[in-house]
Amino acid sequence: MFTAYQEFMWRISADALLLVSVYLFPWWLTLFLLLSGIVIFRLYFEAVVAALLIDLLYAPMTSLSYVAYRFTLVSIVLILLANLVVRRYMRAYEN
Amino acid sequence: MTNSRPRGANFKLFGLIVPILIVLFVMLSLFRAQVSYALHTGALAIGKLIWPVSNIGQEPSNVQVARDEAIAKENDELKRALGHFSGNSPHLAFVLSSLRSSPYETIIIDQGSAAGVTYGQKVNTEDNIAFGEVVEVYENMSKIQLYSAYGRELEVVLPDGTHVLASGAGSQNFVLKLPRGLVVSARAQIMLPSANNLILAEIQDVKESAGDAFQVVYARSPANVYSLSRVYVEN
Numbered sequence: 001m002f003t004a005y006q007e008f009m010w011r012i013s014a015d016a017l018l019l020v021s022v023y024l025f026p027w028w029l030t031l032f033l034l035l036s037g038i039v040i041f042r043l044y045f046e047a048v049v050a051a052l053l054i055d056l057l058y059a060p061m062t063s064l065s066y067v068a069y070r071f072t073l074v075s076i077v078l079i080l081l082a083n084l085v086v087r088r089y090m091r092a093y094e095n
Numbered sequence: 096m097t098n099s100r101p102r103g104a105n106f107k108l109f110g111l112i113v114p115i116l117i118v119l120f121v122m123l124s125l126f127r128a129q130v131s132y133a134l135h136t137g138a139l140a141i142g143k144l145i146w147p148v149s150n151i152g153q154e155p156s157n158v159q160v161a162r163d164e165a166i167a168k169e170n171d172e173l174k175r176a177l178g179h180f181s182g183n184s185p186h187l188a189f190v191l192s193s194l195r196s197s198p199y200e201t202i203i204i205d206q207g208s209a210a211g212v213t214y215g216q217k218v219n220t221e222d223n224i225a226f227g228e229v230v231e232v233y234e235n236m237s238k239i240q241l242y243s244a245y246g247r248e249l250e251v252v253l254p255d256g257t258h259v260l261a262s263g264a265g266s267q268n269f270v271l272k273l274p275r276g277l278v279v280s281a282r283a284q285i286m287l288p289s290a291n292n293l294i295l296a297e298i299q300d301v302k303e304s305a306g307d308a309f310q311v312v313y314a315r316s317p318a319n320v321y322s323l324s325r326v327y328v329e330n
Binding site: 019020022023024025026027028030031043052053054056057058059060061071076080083084 | 108109112116131134135137138139141142145146192195196197198199201203230231238240244
C-alpha cells in the first residue's frame with residue numbers, strides 16, 4: 001500500500017496529466033484518465049474540474065442550458081456513486 | 096478485519112456534499128450568464144498558455160517591432176495576400192484544438208473578434224468545402240461547431256436546386272429524409288445555400304423501402320476535418 005505522501009504525489013501527477021490531456025489529448029483518452037482517477041482515488045473532485053474544462057472549452061454554449069455541462073454533471077454523479085455507494089459495499093476499496 | 100472508519104461516515108459526507116451542490120445549483124441558476132462567461136474566459140486563458148495562440152490583433156511592443164521589422168513586414172504581406180486578418184472574404188485561421196480533443200464536434204481557431212470574426216460565420220476548408228459555423232467568439236479565439244454535429248439541422252441544396260433539410264449524424268455524416276419521388280443519386284454533391292458554391296457533403300447511399308413514402312439519403316463531407324490545420328472564415 002502507498003503511504004499518504006506517495007498517494008499525494010501520485011494524485012498531483014494524475015492531476016497534471018489530466019489537465020494537459022484536456023487541452024492536447026484525444027477526448028476519449030481524457031475520459032479514460034478521468035474515469036480511472038475516479039476509480040483509483042478517494043473523492044477525486046479534480047475529475048469535476050477536468051470535466052468542467054471539457055464542457056467550457058468544447059461544448060457549444062449557445063443555449064446556456066445545463067445539458068451543455070453534461071460531462072460535469074455525469075462526473076459529479078460518478079464521484080458520488082463511487083464514494084457513497086460502491087466504496088461502502090466493496091471492502092477492497094476501503095483505505 | 097477491523098475497520099476504524101465508522102460505516103455511517105459516507106452518509107455524513109453525503110450530508111455535507113448535497114447542501115453544497117444545492118447552493119451551487121441555485122447560484123448558477125441566478126448568475127448563469129456571468130458565471131458561464133467567467134468560467135469560459137478562465138478555461139481559455141489556460142488554453143492560451145498551452146495552445147500556440149497568435150498575438151495578431153494585439154498592440155506589439157516597440158522593441159519587438161524594431162527587432163523583427165523586416166520579418167514582420169514580410170509576414171504581414173504574405174498574410175494579407177492570403178486574406179488573413181485583412182477584412183477580405185474569406186480570411187485564414189489556424190486550428191488550435193482539433194476535433195480529436197472535442198467530444199462535442201467543435202474546433203477552436205486562432206481568430207476572434209479582434210480579426211472581425213462574428214457569430215454565425217461559415218467556416219470552409221481550402222477546397223471550398225463548408226464544414227462548420229462560428230458558435231462562440233472571443234478576442235483571439237473562436238469556437239466552430241461542425242454542421243455534422245449530432246442532431247443539428249440545416250438547410251441544404253440538392254444538385255437540382257431543391258432546398259431540403261439535412262440532419263447531422265456525427266463524424267461528418269448527414270442524413271436526409273426526402274420524399275420518395277425526388278430523384279437523388281449517389282456521388283452527387285450537396286451544397287450550402289450560399290453565393291460561393293460551398294460544398295457540404297457527397298451523397299454516399301440512398302435507401303428506399305417498399306411502402307415507405309420517404310427515402311433516406313446518407314451523405315458524408317468530402318473533407319477530413321481531423322487533419323485540418325488551416326481553415327477559412329467566410330465574411
